[in-house]
Amino acid sequence: MKKTTALFTFALLLVAALCISPGPSAGGGTALSAGPAPAWAASPPIPQAPQASQPKAPQWKSREEYDAFQAMAGEKDPTKKVSLAEAFLQKFTTTDFKDLAYLEEMKAYQQLGDGAKAIEAGQKAIDANPQNLDAYTLEAYLFPFVFKGDDPDAAAKLARAETDAKRGLDVLQKAQKPANLSDEQFNTSNKARRAVFNGLIGFVALQRKDYPAAVTSLKPAVEDNPTDPYLFYRLGVAYISSEPRDYDNGIWNLARSSALAKASNNPAQADIDKYLKQVYINYHGNDEGLADIVAQAASSPTPPQGFKVAQMEAPKPTGNASVDAFNQTFFQLKLGGERAQKLWDSLKGQPFGVGGFVESVDRGTDPGTYVVKIDVLSQSKTAEGVYDIELKDSTQPNVKNLSKGDAVHFQGTIASYAATPNLVVTLDNGKINEDEIPDQPKVTAKPKPKPKPKPRTTRRTTG
Numbered sequence: 001m002k003k004t005t006a007l008f009t010f011a012l013l014l015v016a017a018l019c020i021s022p023g024p025s026a027g028g029g030t031a032l033s034a035g036p037a038p039a040w041a042a043s044p045p046i047p048q049a050p051q052a053s054q055p056k057a058p059q060w061k062s063r064e065e066y067d068a069f070q071a072m073a074g075e076k077d078p079t080k081k082v083s084l085a086e087a088f089l090q091k092f093t094t095t096d097f098k099d100l101a102y103l104e105e106m107k108a109y110q111q112l113g114d115g116a117k118a119i120e121a122g123q124k125a126i127d128a129n130p131q132n133l134d135a136y137t138l139e140a141y142l143f144p145f146v147f148k149g150d151d152p153d154a155a156a157k158l159a160r161a162e163t164d165a166k167r168g169l170d171v172l173q174k175a176q177k178p179a180n181l182s183d184e185q186f187n188t189s190n191k192a193r194r195a196v197f198n199g200l201i202g203f204v205a206l207q208r209k210d211y212p213a214a215v216t217s218l219k220p221a222v223e224d225n226p227t228d229p230y231l232f233y234r235l236g237v238a239y240i241s242s243e244p245r246d247y248d249n250g251i252w253n254l255a256r257s258s259a260l261a262k263a264s265n266n267p268a269q270a271d272i273d274k275y276l277k278q279v280y281i282n283y284h285g286n287d288e289g290l291a292d293i294v295a296q297a298a299s300s301p302t303p304p305q306g307f308k309v310a311q312m313e314a315p316k317p318t319g320n321a322s323v324d325a326f327n328q329t330f331f332q333l334k335l336g337g338e339r340a341q342k343l344w345d346s347l348k349g350q351p352f353g354v355g356g357f358v359e360s361v362d363r364g365t366d367p368g369t370y371v372v373k374i375d376v377l378s379q380s381k382t383a384e385g386v387y388d389i390e391l392k393d394s395t396q397p398n399v400k401n402l403s404k405g406d407a408v409h410f411q412g413t414i415a416s417y418a419a420t421p422n423l424v425v426t427l428d429n430g431k432i433n434e435d436e437i438p439d440q441p442k443v444t445a446k447p448k449p450k451p452k453p454k455p456r457t458t459r460r461t462t463g
Helices: 061-075 077-089 098-112 115-128 133-146 154-173 184-208 211-222 229-241 247-263 269-284 290-298 321-333 339-347 398-399
Strands: 354-365 372-377 387-394 405-419 424-430
Touching: 061 077, 061 098, 098 115, 098 133, 115 133, 115 154, 115 398, 133 154, 133 184, 154 184, 154 339, 184 229, 211 229, 229 247, 229 269, 247 269, 247 290, 269 290, 269 321, 321 339, 321 354, 372 398, 372 405, 387 405
Parallel strands: 387 424
Antiparallel strands: 354 372, 354 405, 372 387, 405 424
């Protein structure tokens, strides 16, 4: 994790939007990825904030207050800065600079990699001064990398973040240009901030699975910041998750994200590429042509007119009963639309069972249950971490003895599915044929130790 070493000035230097989860949150499994998180303090500065109109200028109430603030703001050690900020706020409870003290604390927590506390301090800065544009901006930048979907307070945190982002846009719109900034610098600063705010609003919509709303906010975000791999990643996810699914725009934006991540040596590139490849193969059938799309997207944030990704044809019979049954039953779900919805309405709650190969076995959420992930299709079997069936709620205790690659036959009740990045069907009340479950886990033979080399001997010669 990188740490910022540059000392922030009295007014926060705006972070440019380099935002996208695991799951990927960019993010795991079939859950929506918010996108891979970047290094905490890799955020480059852009021109200073415009000035929001305030009812009166803040004033120092004593020399002691001024000196304490300057000592805190000038402290380079982030841990010490937090302590100094707290001491300042406790001692000078009526200070006019409460929001700026919380802002310094927010930046210190960012340097320490504690995003949750950074956001908490930023929200206190906003509460102290609802015109603090820097606090709005940094909160909006950090939030997607701090948010956890399983947080008990997730809904409330999303609501607060969305409200602050919208207020930030309002403050930005009313802000006046500082006298020391050129028009170009002012416009550059505003575009970067707008991208951060709209990016967060789009992120919130993604978490709520309101994909059309996510597209609506993320499109202007990438227009304002066309070099942000995380914004393009999230926009791609929103397109391919919408109904009907827009694979053309989704794949283009994911390809753009991949190209930008590669160009900047972004540590999230591997996760972005993996997701893009799964989506592309799931729709196109193989990875032919994907490299060309990524190369095109590297030079343009928008696809050329008439850009289309060829959709794979319906799979032909393979002669493998399990593969053919899976394809014939579920293939149309990949493509979305009205036909997919009608198919799903007829499938949900029905029994299904074929044969496949174990990808992994994990404990279920309920005691004594297991989740078995199974490869049915050959391309899933050869791709690490990709599977076709999620067999849930198995109460067979010995399924834990299964190993990756074991051949099994299974059955369960069709419960749900995820069409992206690859089609995964979830079966409830899963059961595997008992005669295929080992009584004991496999014992991996230890490799035989290499024989020790015999000591070399030399023959003495006389002459």
